[in-house]
Amino acid sequence: MTTRRRAIILLPLTVRATRIPPRNRLGGGARVTRLRWLREWSKGSVAPFVWGGIALALLTLIGELFDAQHGAAALLYLSAVVLTSLWGRFVPALLILVLAILGLTYLFPSEFWTFQILGGTTDVVALITFLAVAFLVTRLITITRRVAEALRQAQADLAHVSRVTTMGELTTSIAHEVNQPLAGIVTNASACLRWLAGDTPNLEEAREAARRIIRDGNRASEVIARIRALARKVDTEKQPLDLNAAVQEVLALTEGEVRRNGVVLRRELAGDLPSVLGDRVQLQQVALNLVMNGIEAMSTVKDRPRVLIVRTQRGAGDRACVTVQDSGVGLDPKGAEQIFEAFYSTKRGGMGMGLSISRSMVENHGGRLYAVLGDGPGATFQFTVPQRQ
Amino acid sequence: MPNPEGMVFVVDDDASVRESLRGLLRSAGLGVTTYATAQEFLGGPRADGPSCLVLDVELPGLSGLDLQHRMTEVNLEIPIIFITGHGDVPTSVRAMKAGAVEFLTKPFVDDDLLTAIHEAIRRDGAARRQQAGMSELRDRYQSLTPREREVMGRVVAGLLNKQVAAQLGTSEITVKVHRGQVMKKMQARSLADLVRMSERLGRYTKV
Numbered sequence: 232m233t234t235r236r237r238a239i240i241l242l243p244l245t246v247r248a249t250r251i252p253p254r255n256r257l258g259g260g261a262r263v264t265r266l267r268w269l270r271e272w273s274k275g276s277v278a279p280f281v282w283g284g285i286a287l288a289l290l291t292l293i294g295e296l297f298d299a300q301h302g303a304a305a306l307l308y309l310s311a312v313v314l315t316s317l318w319g320r321f322v323p324a325l326l327i328l329v330l331a332i333l334g335l336t337y338l339f340p341s342e343f344w345t346f347q348i349l350g351g352t353t354d355v356v357a358l359i360t361f362l363a364v365a366f367l368v369t370r371l372i373t374i375t376r377r378v379a380e381a382l383r384q385a386q387a388d389l390a391h392v393s394r395v396t397t398m399g400e401l402t403t404s405i406a407h408e409v410n411q412p413l414a415g416i417v418t419n420a421s422a423c424l425r426w427l428a429g430d431t432p433n434l435e436e437a438r439e440a441a442r443r444i445i446r447d448g449n450r451a452s453e454v455i456a457r458i459r460a461l462a463r464k465v466d467t468e469k470q471p472l473d474l475n476a477a478v479q480e481v482l483a484l485t486e487g488e489v490r491r492n493g494v495v496l497r498r499e500l501a502g503d504l505p506s507v508l509g510d511r512v513q514l515q516q517v518a519l520n521l522v523m524n525g526i527e528a529m530s531t532v533k534d535r536p537r538v539l540i541v542r543t544q545r546g547a548g549d550r551a552c553v554t555v556q557d558s559g560v561g562l563d564p565k566g567a568e569q570i571f572e573a574f575y576s577t578k579r580g581g582m583g584m585g586l587s588i589s590r591s592m593v594e595n596h597g598g599r600l601y602a603v604l605g606d607g608p609g610a611t612f613q614f615t616v617p618q619r620q
Numbered sequence: 621m622p623n624p625e626g627m628v629f630v631v632d633d634d635a636s637v638r639e640s641l642r643g644l645l646r647s648a649g650l651g652v653t654t655y656a657t658a659q660e661f662l663g664g665p666r667a668d669g670p671s672c673l674v675l676d677v678e679l680p681g682l683s684g685l686d687l688q689h690r691m692t693e694v695n696l697e698i699p700i701i702f703i704t705g706h707g708d709v710p711t712s713v714r715a716m717k718a719g720a721v722e723f724l725t726k727p728f729v730d731d732d733l734l735t736a737i738h739e740a741i742r743r744d745g746a747a748r749r750q751q752a753g754m755s756e757l758r759d760r761y762q763s764l765t766p767r768e769r770e771v772m773g774r775v776v777a778g779l780l781n782k783q784v785a786a787q788l789g790t791s792e793i794t795v796k797v798h799r800g801q802v803m804k805k806m807q808a809r810s811l812a813d814l815v816r817m818s819e820r821l822g823r824y825t826k827v
Contacts, residue, residue, distance in 0.1 A: 410726060414636070414726035415640040419644075421644055422640065422643035425644070436643070436647065439643065490678065490680050491678065493680075493681075
């Protein structure tokens with residue numbers, strides 16, 4: 232009996248010990264283990280159910296070994312096992328709690344703790360068990376939420392970094408894009424002054440030049456507004472969205488890059504595209520990624536025209552479908568799924584995050600992102616987003 | 621459109637730049653035609669009078685430097701002023717070596733551009749005048765008979781009538797007659813004048 236009791240008491244400690252391998256306690260590789268743990272946790276959070284099942288089975292077994300009120304204590308104890316194995320931080324506190332209750336249960340006969348409540352008979356152990364389990368469940372939910380929130384925040388941060396990195400690659404062409412209207416403004420202002428100079432100023436021409444100044448100034452500020460909208464660090468919020476307009480904005484932003492790389496851009500935007508519920512910034516980031524990848528894939532192409540086709544269409548099941556097709560180096564069919572993995576990159580100096588982040592963002596919208604194989608010399612990527620209900 | 625000061629072609633894919641340049645150049649009394657691409661410009665009409673080309677370096681398809689190269693190939697000699705959004709040294713060196721008048725970075729000072737344009741138009745005017753003189757000279761040379769050309773080649777090489785006659789196997793009198801025809805047709809006032817013309821024509825007939 233003593234051996235068994237000791238085994239039960241020590242159980243949380245052994246579970247905890249197997250969770251983190253000893254070498255990680257020394258610091259080496261601890262980060263990796265924690266990340267893997269986080270990832271497993273995120274996979275549908277099946278762990279609590281597994282542990283719950285094991286707990287129920289053990290409870291039945293222990294119910295046979297002990298009498299009834301000890302079974303209640305065992306329930307509490309097992310809850311502690313489950314919880315502490317899920318989240319190690321509670322070990323000390325729970326151990327004390329559990330030991331206290333177990334001690335009380337063994338020291339005093341159950342009748343001693345019985346009292347009347349709401350017309351029924353119950354005992355203190357059962358009450359404490361109930362309160363403790365309630366407390367633990369609440370904590371568990373809070374922790375789950377906190378972990379999910381931390382994960383979501385980490386993903387958002389990563390997406391932001393990736394987005395800003397992509398935009399960093401666009402710096403030259405964006406600078407050009409802003410510089411053009413500025414050049415227009417300076418020249419128009421010079422022209423305006425010239426029309427106003429002399430004995431017979433030409434007011435109509437001067438006015439026309441001033442109007443062009445206003446127009447070019449607005450154009451420059453529009454470019455900047457587009458960049459700021461995309462570079463902003465925002466919390467995800469899904470709103471009714473016109474995917475065509477969102478894609479157009481991305482194409483406006485990449486226009487300079489397209490030109491600089493001698494790429495011919497073909498837009499085939501469907502008129503009957505279903506409206507979707509989506510996060511504008513996220514979906515634009517996906518489109519931006521695909522467009523930039525396409526341009527990059529064609530940078531070594533010399534023997535054929537560099538054509539980038541950006542198409543939107545109504546897909547099967549009333550889904551909005553966005554296709555980005557390039558005439559670049561293409562994909563290795565064997566590695567077509569690998570490209571969506573994190574830290575996998577075919578580019579020199581690439582982070583290998585673009586497609587992986589893009590895929591999770593599309594899936595976050597209930598859609599899919601995939602490569603279409605065997606479609607022309609280059610690569611074709613497609614993502615779908617379900618229609619807004 | 622009357623363009624007393626000259627004609628300027630502008631090739632830039634950006635509408636803001638094109639329109640602002642049109643305004644500026646018109647305010648300076650210049651005639652302007654704008655194109656969005658190099659291909660459009662190549663397909664467009666040429667100016668009768670002195671003209672120049674204000675050319676963006678970064679153009680979609682055929683770039684500014686490509687167009688400059690292409691123009692040399694097809695003997696389209698219009699002075700070029702390059703404008704660029706981000707001028708780097710290698711590009712500007714290439715452009716200037718290939719004969720550009722000026723290389724300006726956007727946004728540019730209007731006076732810089734207008735000075736460059738006036739210089740380019742002046743050069744084009746001079747080139748045109750020289751071209752016109754040259755083609756007239758060629759016409760005159762074309763009007764010579766083969767025999768007269770033979771005589772002219774030997775005369776400008778410094779041979780005496782006697783020597784020419786001996787070489788061609790005719791009499792000195794005949795050579796004299798041919799020589800008179802050459803002087804008349806070429807509108808040369810003296811032998812020295814004829815030699816200069818011969819030099820300009822770049823033809824040195826073998827003795």
